[in-house]
Amino acid sequence: MNFDFSSEQEQFRDQIRRFLEKSDGLSEGRSLLNDKTRDFSAPIWQGLAALGVQAAAIPEAHAGLGLGMLELCVAAQEIGRVLAPVPFLSSVCVCAEAIRLFGSAGQKEKWLPGLADGSIIGTWGFAEDDRGGEARATRSMAGTIIGTKGPVLDGRIAKIMIVVSEDASGALVLMLCDLDQTAVVRQPIKTLDPTRPAASIRFNAAIAEALPNGDGDAWRKILDRAAVLLAFEQLGAAETALASACEYAHDRIAFGRKIGSFQAVKHKLADMYSKIELARCHCYYGAWAISTDAQEAPLAAAGARCSATDAFEFAAQENIQIHGGIGVTWESNCHQFYRRARLTGLILGSRYEWQDRLVTQLEKQLQGSVV
Amino acid sequence: MDFYDTPEDAQFRAEVRAWLTKHVEPRPSNQSPEEKVARAKRLLAAKAAAGYAAISWPKALGGLGGTEIQSLIFLQEESRFDVETLHGSDFFSVGLQLCAGTFLKWATAEQIKRFIPPLLRGDEVWCQLFSEPSGGSDLAAVRTRAVRDGDDWLITGQKVWTTGGHFSDFGLALTRTDPSMPKHQGLTMFAVDMRAAGVEVRPIRQMSGESEFNQVFLDGVRVPDSCRIGAVNGGWKVALTTLGQERSTAATLAFVDPQELLKISRDAKVNGRPAISDGRIRERIAECWLNTFGMRLMNYRSQTALGRGAVPGPEESIAKLIIAQQGQRSAVIAMDMLGVHGILTAQELGERWKSIERAWFWAPAFRIAGGTDEILRTILAERVLRLPADIRIDRDVPFNGSAIPRSKSN
Secondary structure: EEOOOOOHHHHHHHHHHHHHHHHHHHHHHHHHHHHOOOOOHHHHHHHHHHHOOOOOOOOOHHHHOOHHHHHHHHHHHHHHOOOOOOOOOHHHHHHHHHHHHOOOOOHHHHHHHHHHHHOOOEEEEOOOOOOOOOOOOEEEEOOOOEEEEEEEEOOOOEEEEEEEEEEOOOOOOOOEOOOOOOOOOEEOOOOOOOOEEEEEEEEEEEEEEEOOOOHHHHHHHHHOOOOOOHHHHHHHHHHHHHHHHHHHHHOOOOOEHHHHHHHHHHHHHHHHHHHHHHHHHHHHHHHHHOOOOOOHHHHHHHHHHHHHHHHHHHHHHHHHHHHHHHHHHOOHHHHHHHHHHHHHHHOOOHHHHHHHHHHHHHHHHHHOOOO | EEEOOHHHHHHHHHHHHHHHHOOOOOOOOOOOHHHHHHHHHHHHHHHHHHHHHHOOOOOOHHOOOOOOOHHHHHHHHOOOOOOOOEEEEEHHHHHHHHHHHHHHHHHHHHHHHHHHHHHHHHHOOEEEEEEOOOEEEHHHHHHOEEEEEOEEEEEEEEEEEEOOOHOOEEEEEEEOOOOOEEEEOOOEEEEEOOOOEEEEEEEEOOOOOOOOOOEEEEEEEEEEHEEEEEEOOOHHHHHHHHOOOOOHHHOOOOOOHHHHHHHHHHOOOOOEEEEEOOOOHHHHHHHHHHHHHHHHHHHHHHHHHHHOOOOOOOOHHHHHHHHHHHHHHHHHHHHOOOOOHOOOOOHHHOHHHHHHHHHHHHHHHHOOEEEEEEHHHHHHHHHHOOOOOOOOOOOOEEOOOOOOOOOOOO
16 A cells, blocks of 8 residues: 655655745746736746656657656646646646647657657647637548637647547547647637636637547546646645645734634634545545556546545635635735636536536446446 | 555455454344344454454554554454444444553553453453543543542542443543642543442433443442552543544444445436436535545555554544534435435335434434544644644633633533
């Protein structure tokens, strides 16, 4: 039994944590809030690349480190801890993983090295931008794609994109598209968390090529793995929100005593802690499942996503509450957590979808099709 | 990261499983309470003979000289068998864990020699005489008096929620020996012979109609000073050791299996449609699984910590908090799915409904016993999150002073 990370993985974590503390991820996010022209923190992104974060899961043959999912899990947690404004989820957890798992030899050779050193940013598009009343699925035909995706996280800064499309028969197909072409039109769209900006992207018969094994099952697998990694980001962020609330409860005095000595406050913080520890257990289980390709992975991923979303959402909301009036001001960093909790809670689909998926997996278990 | 035992642990697990297969007797039908105790005692005697009664203890004390992780493995394996339990815990855990662990730290060599061997064999069963009618959560407020009488002490007072008191031979009793001192300072711990004159055990009938707890009345019970555990007026430290022994088995306890809830939801109809197709019910089943399976995962984390020679964290407090509340919720969800038929008892609804009814009756007790939900939250907040302590107005003043408000009972 070893339901924990290895000492090597913990060392990797320490390196990332030290760097992110020094580079002050929260303040970088703050500066993005104030300066809308920047889409991400290039210094942090480059620093992470120097530590090998983007390269961790990419094979050595493609200029990666040839490590695995567990290294990405610890990196995700540390990135989440400081709400680092970087395209980690889009580029590393979804795009690079999709190419690594389902791409052709040529696609891997062409794109993985750039994704590994962070010089290329990738993303994905699943949701159709139906704000114009047009809800048609993005179609792929004869090496081109037609449609509009949005919101696409990091859509303004990405060089390449995995476009979830339908082929002529209506089957799901993952198309890899180089966004630097005139048939692609990007438009920024505003999100609740400006430190993680998004775009709407129109494909006017843009040139794209299919990932050879990129079908519906492949997409589900990518989504499950991304859900676990994002859950670690949520876990790290929730931990910081809790620490911040505890610190304030220690400092603030009302009615002649520290507010942290009031049970109403204390018990709220204990509830935050319990939800976080529950989420941690499910995150670890998810990490085990995706790192070993276990057949329980869909259930474990849903468990990680549901519990981490719940823990972070609760921690972000109640962190504001503990801070009182100061918590709702622009100057306080409480709203950075509040914003990120919503963004991360929704970007891979809401809890309704994942709870439903979780129960579907339990039903399969009951039928005996999974252990 | 993996869920596999080391080769040594796997071998131990296999040995334990084979041993349990051989030694756990099939449960007779229509078992009387006395037969229940007798069956549990026979298994404990066999465990003691094999060293399994106290796996992590040295062999000289009747243990196996094993590791904490082996203890946990035994517990995990034992929970696969139909063994007798009390409130979901090992039948003799009060004696084996709480009392024995306390003796190892505080008892004299003679006391250890006198009490430990029969305790391990199940020849003498122990109960805990801590809570009183006037205070459960506020343990240091005990009023039961112990007064010196030559070489003996005379104990008078009333204890309550005594698990297994009706079949126990000894009780570990927290008493007040000096009421003029502040409340934590005037306490002393004793081993009390439950058959001594002046001890009366009366079962408490719980709301389910069952009786598993007792009231214990102590009326001038004579206890020799040789049965004092720890120093005079040093009982609070001893009590803290007892409470610290509590490795709650909450993580292996599940009131309602999520799969059971799922099965019910496939058969039941809500608004004329299968309950399982109702999103609200699916959401609740998902929550049930997250909490229930999550606590099993938390147990794996404790096991990992033990395997690394570390002390498990406060996971067990969280486990009890989550499991008990989820048990209550799950029972109510199951009943709601049956609509009006949810008012019926398991006698009407059949064998399958027993776990639901049990959860509904027992979860409220479990939310209170061994630290209420509220006490546990306070513990997590103060000990883990390091928040400032509550203001306690009765802390540093004489216990019998007039300034302290008191409960009316007792």
